Amino acid sequence: MKNSETNQTNSIENNGGIVALHDALAVIFSAVRILIVFLVFAFFVSGIRNIEQFEQAIVIRFGAVQGPIKDEAGMVLALPYPIDEIIKVPAKRTQIIESDTFWYKQTDEESKTGIAGDIPAFLKPGVDGYLITSDQNILHVKCSLKYRINQPLDYMFKFNDADEFIVHCLDNALLKSVSRMNSGEIMKNRKILNESVFRLLQQNITKLKMGIEIHPLDLQLSWPRQLTNAINNVTQANQKFQEDMASAKVFEDDQKNIAEGQSSQVKLVAHTWATKKISKAEADAATFQKLYPLYKTNPEVITQTIYQNRIKKIMANVDEIFIIEPSPNREIRINLPRSTNRSNK
Numbered sequence: 001m002k003n004s005e006t007n008q009t010n011s012i013e014n015n016g017g018i019v020a021l022h023d024a025l026a027v028i029f030s031a032v033r034i035l036i037v038f039l040v041f042a043f044f045v046s047g048i049r050n051i052e053q054f055e056q057a058i059v060i061r062f063g064a065v066q067g068p069i070k071d072e073a074g075m076v077l078a079l080p081y082p083i084d085e086i087i088k089v090p091a092k093r094t095q096i097i098e099s100d101t102f103w104y105k106q107t108d109e110e111s112k113t114g115i116a117g118d119i120p121a122f123l124k125p126g127v128d129g130y131l132i133t134s135d136q137n138i139l140h141v142k143c144s145l146k147y148r149i150n151q152p153l154d155y156m157f158k159f160n161d162a163d164e165f166i167v168h169c170l171d172n173a174l175l176k177s178v179s180r181m182n183s184g185e186i187m188k189n190r191k192i193l194n195e196s197v198f199r200l201l202q203q204n205i206t207k208l209k210m211g212i213e214i215h216p217l218d219l220q221l222s223w224p225r226q227l228t229n230a231i232n233n234v235t236q237a238n239q240k241f242q243e244d245m246a247s248a249k250v251f252e253d254d255q256k257n258i259a260e261g262q263s264s265q266v267k268l269v270a271h272t273w274a275t276k277k278i279s280k281a282e283a284d285a286a287t288f289q290k291l292y293p294l295y296k297t298n299p300e301v302i303t304q305t306i307y308q309n310r311i312k313k314i315m316a317n318v319d320e321i322f323i324i325e326p327s328p329n330r331e332i333r334i335n336l337p338r339s340t341n342r343s344n345k
Contacts, residue, residue: 098142098144102131155211177196
């Protein structure tokens with residue numbers, strides 16, 4: 001009797017365990033079904049991407065471009081990966097690439113602060129970048145390039161790393177341009193170098209169909225840091241030369257103005273003197289023309305008249321008159337006192 005009751009109790013307990021296990025499995029299966037549904041839903045919506053204002057989207061299906069490029073901001077619908085793949089391209093935003101290939105080596109602290117530390121005595125090939133000009137001088141060049149993507153397909157699929165390739169093209173244009181120009185020409189007019197680099201870079205980009213549109217470059221040039229003191233001396237000497245030239249120009253202008261003033265005054269005096277002389281000559285000529293016919297008629301009378309008129313003019317300016325009787329046996333001496341007023345006149 002006791003064994004029967006024990007068996008019934010065990011049977012009830014086993015049935016309860018089976019029911020509990022069944023319920024647990026039912027819950028697990030329900031959770032798994034929900035998880036599967038969620039994963040399936042997540043899988044199908046995983047191809048949806050949001051495109052920003054400055055972006056364009058390229059949809060690729062099994063490695064081929066699917067449909068036109070999406071250039072409007074918003075949601076882009078696509079099948080899940082690996083069926084579809086959405087590539088975002090920042091085609092509406094200006095990109096910036098910098099090249100310091102030909103710049104001297106800087107520490108992180110120097111790059112941040114812009115303050116040079118200990119300058120090495122020599123350039124280190126392979127560490128310090130530099131370019132050699134046509135007159136065999138060394139220059140350091142750093143360049144910043146701005147560009148925009150105008151052909152996203154060419155930009156994304158023709159090159160493994162488009163930005164790195166653009167840097168190589170930029171370095172090549174810098175190398176060619178600097179090697180064709182002398183250092184004085186470059187440092188005196190950097191615009192010429194900028195235009196040359198831009199032209200060569202534009203030719204390469206067009207030839208290779210890189211799918212970008214470049215903007216004018218921003219070049220930074222520097223002599224080797226080891227020449228800083230010598231360059232400062234040259235700069236100071238050039239400034240002194242410019243100051244001396246400016247002072248000389250001012251002095252030249254002043255002397256020129258003084259000389260022109262004196263020249264004008266001399267010309268005026270000469271013109272006045274010439275006018276008087278001409279007027280007197282014309283008056284004498286007119287008088288001669290009047291007296292000449294009379295002189296031809298009676299020369300002695302006219303001569304005596306002219307002589308007397310001249311004596312009157314002379315005597316009018318005489319302060320003292322001495323009348324001396326002629327005598328063949330007497331020596332005549334006249335002591336004339338010096339007159340200060342007359343001498344001054």
